[in-house]
Amino acid sequence: xxxxxxxxxxxxxxxxxxxxxxxxxxxKPVTEVYPRVKKPMFPRFKGPTSFxxxxxxxxxxxxxxxxxxxxxxxxxxxxxxxRGEDKKFHxxxxxxxxxxxxxxxxxxxxxxxxxLTHAKDYEIPALSQSEMINDFLKPFREKQKTSQPVAx
Amino acid sequence: MSSNNxxxxxxxxxxxxxFAVAFTCTPLILSPRSRGKKKTSTYESGEDxxxxxxxxxxxxxxxxALIFLAFDVEVIFLFPVVLTYSIAPLLIDLxxxxxxxxxxxxxxxxxxxxxxxxxx
Amino acid sequence: MEIREIQKVTPDDIQVSxxxxxxxxxxxxxxxxxxxxxxxxxxLTCCAIEMMAVGSPRYDIDRFGFGxxxxxxxxxxxxxxxxxxxxxMAPRIKTLYDQMPSPKWVIAxxxxxxxxxxxxxxxxxxxxxxxxxxxxxxVYIPGCxxxxxxxxxxxxxxxxxxxxxKD
Amino acid sequence: xxxxxxxxxxxxxxxxxxxxxxxxxxWLERKVSARIQLRRGPLYVGWFGLLQTFADALKMLGKxxxxxxxxxxxxxxxxxxxxxAPVLGAFLVIPFGQHLVIQDLNIGLLLVFxxxxxxxxxxxxxxxASNNKYSLLGGMRSVAQNxxxxxxxxxxxLNIVMMAKSFRLSDIVRAxxxxxxxxxxxxxxxxxxxxxxxxxxRTPFDIPEAESELVAGFHTEYSGLRFGIFFISEYTYVxxxxxxxxxxxxxxxHGPFLSGWAWFLMKAYFVxxxxxxxxxxxxxxxxxxxxxxxxxxxxxxxxxxxxxxALALQLLKQ
Numbered sequence: 073x074x075x076x077x078x079x080x081x082x083x084x085x086x087x088x089x090x091x092x093x094x095x096x097x098x099x100k101p102v103t104e105v106y107p108r109v110k111k112p113m114f115p116r117f118k119g120p121t122s123f124x125x126x127x128x129x130x131x132x133x134x135x136x137x138x139x140x141x142x143x144x145x146x147x148x149x150x151x152x153x154x155r156g157e158d159k160k161f162h163x164x165x166x167x168x169x170x171x172x173x174x175x176x177x178x179x180x181x182x183x184x185x186x187x188l189t190h191a192k193d194y195e196i197p198a199l200s201q202s203e204m205i206n207d208f209l210k211p212f213r214e215k216q217k218t219s220q221p222v223a224x
Numbered sequence: 225m226s227s228n229n230x231x232x233x234x235x236x237x238x239x240x241x242x243f244a245v246a247f248t249c250t251p252l253i254l255s256p257r258s259r260g261k262k263k264t265s266t267y268e269s270g271e272d273x274x275x276x277x278x279x280x281x282x283x284x285x286x287x288x289a290l291i292f293l294a295f296d297v298e299v300i301f302l303f304p305v306v307l308t309y310s311i312a313p314l315l316i317d318l319x320x321x322x323x324x325x326x327x328x329x330x331x332x333x334x335x336x337x338x339x340x341x342x343x344x
Numbered sequence: 345m346e347i348r349e350i351q352k353v354t355p356d357d358i359q360v361s362x363x364x365x366x367x368x369x370x371x372x373x374x375x376x377x378x379x380x381x382x383x384x385x386x387x388l389t390c391c392a393i394e395m396m397a398v399g400s401p402r403y404d405i406d407r408f409g410f411g412x413x414x415x416x417x418x419x420x421x422x423x424x425x426x427x428x429x430x431x432x433m434a435p436r437i438k439t440l441y442d443q444m445p446s447p448k449w450v451i452a453x454x455x456x457x458x459x460x461x462x463x464x465x466x467x468x469x470x471x472x473x474x475x476x477x478x479x480x481x482x483v484y485i486p487g488c489x490x491x492x493x494x495x496x497x498x499x500x501x502x503x504x505x506x507x508x509x510k511d
Numbered sequence: 512x513x514x515x516x517x518x519x520x521x522x523x524x525x526x527x528x529x530x531x532x533x534x535x536x537x538w539l540e541r542k543v544s545a546r547i548q549l550r551r552g553p554l555y556v557g558w559f560g561l562l563q564t565f566a567d568a569l570k571m572l573g574k575x576x577x578x579x580x581x582x583x584x585x586x587x588x589x590x591x592x593x594x595x596a597p598v599l600g601a602f603l604v605i606p607f608g609q610h611l612v613i614q615d616l617n618i619g620l621l622l623v624f625x626x627x628x629x630x631x632x633x634x635x636x637x638x639x640a641s642n643n644k645y646s647l648l649g650g651m652r653s654v655a656q657n658x659x660x661x662x663x664x665x666x667x668x669l670n671i672v673m674m675a676k677s678f679r680l681s682d683i684v685r686a687x688x689x690x691x692x693x694x695x696x697x698x699x700x701x702x703x704x705x706x707x708x709x710x711x712x713r714t715p716f717d718i719p720e721a722e723s724e725l726v727a728g729f730h731t732e733y734s735g736l737r738f739g740i741f742f743i744s745e746y747t748y749v750x751x752x753x754x755x756x757x758x759x760x761x762x763x764x765h766g767p768f769l770s771g772w773a774w775f776l777m778k779a780y781f782v783x784x785x786x787x788x789x790x791x792x793x794x795x796x797x798x799x800x801x802x803x804x805x806x807x808x809x810x811x812x813x814x815x816x817x818x819x820x821a822l823a824l825q826l827l828k829q
Contacts, residue, residue, distance in 0.1 A: 079808055083701075086793065093547050093792040103404040103551045106496050120486070146455075146462045170486035171459035171474075194491040197498035198484045199505065201458065201476070232518065232603055232614045233622070239522055240596035244740055248576070248591060251736045254373065255446060255575045262442035264580040266643050267416055267731055270436030276581070277647045278639070285655050288802065292658035295810075299665045303621070303672065306817075310673040313824045321821050325814050332810060341806050343799035376569030379556045385722075406545060407554040409563045416727045418577060418734035421570070445734040446575035 112192070118175045119191040121168060123208050132212055133187035136161035140179035140188065148172035149179065163209065170196070170204040287340050291331075298328055371507075377421065377447055378506040381499060384420035384440065385413040388427030391454035391489040395426045403492045410499055417443040422502065424495070425481075428456035428463060429472040441479045449506070451498055452481045455488045462488070521613045525602045533746040534564040540746075540787050547791045574735035579641065582732065586640035591733065591740040594633025598747045601626040605754045606681040608764045608771035619680040620668060623755055624661075627710060630748055631657040634712075634719060634729050637741070641732035649728030652798055653712065653719035659805035660709035660716075666813035667702040670820045671759045680755075684763030691762035696820070700760045702813050704785075707752035709805070712745060714790035718798050753782035 104111060113119065123132040136153040152165040180188045198204050266273045302324070309317045335341065387395055398405045405411045414420045417440050429437060441450065452475050455461030460473035475481060482505060483498045490498075538553065538561060545552025553560025578587070604619035606612040616622055631653055638650015672678060674695065675686035686692075693700045709716035720728030730741045757763055757778040764771030766778075796804065 079812075086789075089792045090788060093788065096549060097543075097546045099549060101404075101546070101551050102401050102549045103407070104402055105407075105551070105554075106403060106493055107500060147465065169459075170455075171484070172455060172461060172464055173486070174455055174462040174488035176462075194487075194494050195497040196486055196490070196494060197501050198486070199482070199501070201474075201484060204458070204484060204486050229614050229616055232521075233600055233616075235518055236522065236525070236600045236603055237596055239526075240599040241592055243526060243599075244592035244595040247595075247740060248588075248737050251572055251574060251576050254369075254573050255735065256573075257575055258446045260442050262439050264577060265439070265443070266579055266581050266641075267418065267443055267726070268644065269726075270439045272439075273581075273644070277642045277644045281647075281651060285651055288655050289658060291806075292662065295662045296658075296665075299662060299669070302666075302669060302817075303678075306669050306673050306821075307676070307678065309821065310676045310824060313821075313828050315825060318821050318825050322818055325818055329811070329814055332806070332814075336807065341803045343803075373569060373573040376566040377573060379566040380563070380570045401548050401550040404545070404550040404552075406541060407551050407560075409553055409556055409560070409566060411541075412567075414727065415722050416731045418732055419727065419730075419738050421574075443577075445577050447573065 113194060117190070117192060117194075118177060119193050120170055120175070120196060120206065121173070121177075121179060121188050122191040122206075123166075123212070124187055124189050130215070132163070132208070133185040134163050134166065135185055135187075136163050137184060139182045139184065143178045143182045145176060145178065146172040146174055166208040168206050168208065170206055171201055284340070284343060291335055291340065294331065295328070298324075374507050378503040380409045380412075381422045381449070381502065382412045382414050382420050383410065384417055384423045384444070385415045386423075386440065388425065388429060388433065389456070391426035391457070394489045394492055395424055395453065395495060397492045398495050403496060405496060405499070408496075408499065408503075417441075418445060420444055421447065422449045422451060422499075423479075424451045424453055425457040425475045426453040426489075428461070429475055430470055431472055434472045434478055437475070438478050449482045449502055450475070450479055451483045451485065451495075451502065452476065453485045453495060453498070454490060455486060458484050458486060522599070525599055525613070529598060529602070529743065529747050532750055533743040534568060535561075536746045536750060536783060537564040537567070537742070539783070540790075543784065543787045544791045547788075568739060571736045571739040576737060577732075577734045579643075579732050581642040583640040583642065586636050587732075590633050590637035590640055591737045591744075592633075593636060594630055595740045595744045597626040597629040598744050598751070601751045604680050605751070606684050606758060606763060607775050609681075611764075611772050612681060615679060615681050617677075617679050620672065620678045620683070620755075620759075623680075623751065624665060624668070627748060627751060628657075628661060630710075630744065633744075634741075637733065638719075638729040641729075643732050645726045645731045646729050649719045649721075649725045649731070652725075653729060655798075655802055656709055656712075656716060656718055656805075659802050660706040660809070663702050663805060663809035663813045664706040664710060666810065666817060667696075667699040667706070668759060669813075669817055670696050670699045673817075673820050673824060680758050680763075684758050684765065687762040688765055691760060691765070693760040693762075696760070696816075698812065698816050700756075702809050702816070703756060703760065704782075706805070706809060707756060708786060708789065709801070711748040711752055711786075713749065713786055715793040715796055716801055717795060718801055721795055723795075749783060749786055750779065753786065754779045756782050 123134065125131075126133050136151065138151055141149045141151050148169040150165070150167045150169075151163070153161045154164050156162045175190070177190065180190065305321065305324070309321060387393075397403060399411060399413060421444075423441055423444065425437065441448070452458050456463060456471070457475045460471055463471040464473050472478070483502050485494050485498045487494055541563070542552040542560070553563035556563045556566050578584070601623050603614050604612065604616050604622050606615070634653045635650040638646045638653065641647070671683060671692055674692055675683040677683060677686075712719050719725075720730065725731070730738050733741060757775060761778045761782070764775040766774035
């Protein structure tokens with residue numbers, strides 16, 4: 073007897089399952105049409121690190137203390153500095169190798185002037201490894217170039 | 225005309241073969257080719273294979289093939305019997321069909337009882 | 345980073361003109377290849393989870409025709425190396441790459457697959473420092489791990505690379 | 512001369528139909544699966560992704576064919592061809608309309624079953640010739656499954672032969688002018704669809720190419736268009752078995768308002784849709800469950816059904 077009831081329950085459960093999938097078929101898809109619609113990232117999203125632009129000066133806040141270089145577990149930050157005429161260190165070069173960075177945000181936590189932050193950029197594929205060594209000072213240099221002709 | 229009918233079967237089968245051959249050979253012209261020592265080796269999730277795959281196989285498959293043979297032949301027997309029965313349904317023919325199917329069912333019950341269908 | 349517009353193959357593009365059939369055929373094949381990149385089902389570590397997310401309803405990589413994950417390298421076109429490559433694993437990956445049929449591409453996903461990531465330090469002996477030490481890589485995706493969107497944009501970049509005019 | 516022209520014309524039509532139909536079916540499958548999983552499916556290549564499978568096929572044209580060095584060369588080459596060749600023959604007798612059939616042979620039903628029964632020879636050949644452990648397991652399971660489900664398939668169609676009093680498919684369709692046989696033989700229909708699913712290796716029964724355990728089953732070693740041919744023949748078998756189901760149970764080309772072939776194609780594509788729907792609903796059966804299901808459930812049920820039909824014929828003799 074259980075043989076026949078087994079067959080019936082099996083058949084019935086198949087039908088029930090198919091009704092469920094049919095219902096799902098007429099629901100709205102949950103897909104985000106990604107490259108056409110770009111969703112803003114969450115506030116705590118950890119993108120690649122970058123310099124904070126200071127609102128007052130329009131420059132970066134780095135004081136070349138090298139704390140980030142020392143704490144980085146992946147050894148991905150290279151920093152070069154030079155002593156200016158005012159006996160203060162000036163940042164000459166600041167590069168992060170994204171091939172190594174694991175976005176642990178230790179450099180951000182340790183920074184005394186809050187000069188670093190996570191960018192919200194996430195479309196970062198590259199065709200070669202050299203493209204992934206990011207020069208942090210590049211946007212600031214470009215800004216200087218564009219602003220120089222304006223200044224007397 | 226009626227003998228002509230079956231020429232279609234032959235022609236369709238042969239053309240199917242030729243078409244498939246042509247189809248599988250076009251990539252030889254169009255595709256790039258490359259060579260390598262590992263390229264033609266047998267796939268086994270990146271491992272090198274140990275030995276050949278042509279080994280002895282589980283006997284239960286063989287038993288299935290045996291019952292299948294018996295059943296399939298008997299089903300083919302049933303086809304003309306059922307056709308003639310449906311055209312002129314006589315009671316004696318019904319009895320014969322029932323006996324025939326009963327014997328088939330007995331064979332199935334025997335195999336079931338012997339545990340062929342439960343895998344070990 | 346710029347992301348290109350979705351390239352649409354309209355019926356007009358598929359037409360092969362009579363005169364320069366072979367030349368156009370090449371372009372047509374490239375277009376077809378770039379629109380059906382079947383990835384190899386294989387993941388190494390944590391980045392593989394993000395790779396799986398790409399096939400999920402939310403990101404649905406099948407929209408571009410990349411959704412057919414093939415389990416065997418014989419039918420795959422693109423290999424997504426997602427995760428840390430230990431030295432024991434490296435020869436297997438090399439074999440899998442070799443077993444793929446010829447127009448084939450590789451995407452290195454995540455810091456470990458690009459250059460060893462956090463495991464790269466002087467004196468380490470267990471990790472292969474980047475998959476490009478053993479097989480040629482077409483697109484790199486930095487991140488630890490990258491977002492699924494980053495993988496989608498990498499696949500689109502690969503599409504761009506395939507259809508680009510060859511000099 | 513006229514006959515020759517007819518052969519060539521029907522061949523061209525059938526080959527074209529097989530190719531285009533399988534591409535459309537793959538697209539439909541991807542769309543249906545996407546909608547069931549709340550996805551969008553192919554979207555960007557062509558109109559609603561219709562050219563997606565066309566792009567896939569073109570890509571396979573330009574894909575390298577790998578000849579594994581350990582395989583049995585002749586069988587490896589022959590396997591996809593042998594799995595494709597019978598596909599065309601099965602289209603010979605399918606009555607797409609009242610007079611729209613290439614050759615209305617009087618053993619039409621048996622011919623279709625004979626041709627679709629040939630498919631697993633190609634599959635097993637592929638499994639054996641590849642000299643790959645996954646392929647061999649896939650091929651073995653495929654044969655065990657196919658021979659198990661062949662019998663309920665034939666037994667359930669016996670009922671229809673009894674009802675229609677003919678093997679000729681167009682006669683069977685004609686017998687359903689008023690009542691389709693699905694209403695008279697619901698059990699036979701269920702058995703037929705279940706075993707047709709298993710015969711064409713569709714998902715609750717796709718043990719031969721179970722991706723989670725056997726990589727790609729029997730076509731693990733096949734690349735490019737050789738694999739593509741397996742794919743085409745698999746989808747065409749799905750279509751053929753749904754055509755046969757339409758002709759046997761759903762009243763074939765009978766229907767109001769529209770012309771016969773439109774009804775036939777609509778019904779056949781509906782059965783194909785049901786097959787896909789089942790595929791994306793049910794999980795895969797285990798190998799032993801699969802075979803015992805055929806022998807312990809389907810075959811006794813169909814034997815019982817035959818006796819019932821014979822009795823009914825006897826009672827309704829007057």
